[in-house]
Amino acid sequence: MRYKVTFVVGLTIGYVLGTRAGRERYEQLKKSAREISKNPAVRNAAESAGQTGRQFAGKAFAAVSDKVGDAVPQALAGRVRALRDRAGGGGEDDWGTSNT
Template sequence: MRYKVTFVVGLALGYVLGTHAGRERYEQLRKSARELAQNPVVRNAAETAGQSGRQLAGKAFAAVSDKVGDAVPDGLVGRVRGLRGRGSGADDDWGTSNT
C-alpha cells in the first residue's frame, strides 16, 4: 500500500511540475489534494499509521535493548521515550477530531 501511495504522489507531483496546462489546472489539483488531506478517513488512517509506527519503534527498541544491553546510546533512549509519549493523542500535527 505504501508503494502505491508513493507512486501516486510521485505521479501527481511529476504531472504538476511537468504540465503546460497552466495555473488553473495547478489550482484544481491543489484543491483536490487539500480536500483529500482533510478527509476524516484519511486523517484517521494517518493517525493510526503513526500510532502503529510508534508502537513498532517501542517494540524494536525493547528487542534491541534486550540483546545489546547498556550499549544503547542515551540519545536513542530519549527519542524512543519521546515517541512513546506522543502516542497519547494529546497534541498531534494532524489536528484530528477522532470522528
C-alpha cells in the same frame, strides 16, 4: 552516470509538462489534495498508521535494547522515550496494545 542522466531527463520532462499544465491545473490539484486530506476516513487511516508505526518502533527498540544492553546510546534512548511520551503511550499494557 546513466542514472544521473535519466534523473535529469525525467526532471526536465516533468518541468516542461508542469509548466504547460499551468497555474489553473496546479490549483485544481491543490484543491483536490486538500479535500482528500479533510476526509475523515483518510484522517483516521493516517492516524491509525502513525499509531501503529509508533507501536512497532517502541517494540523494536525494546527488543533491540534487550539484546544489545547498554550499547544503545543514551541520546537514542531519550529520543525514543520522548516520542513515546508525546504519543501518549501511558495507556499501553505489557503487550504493547492499548486499552481503548
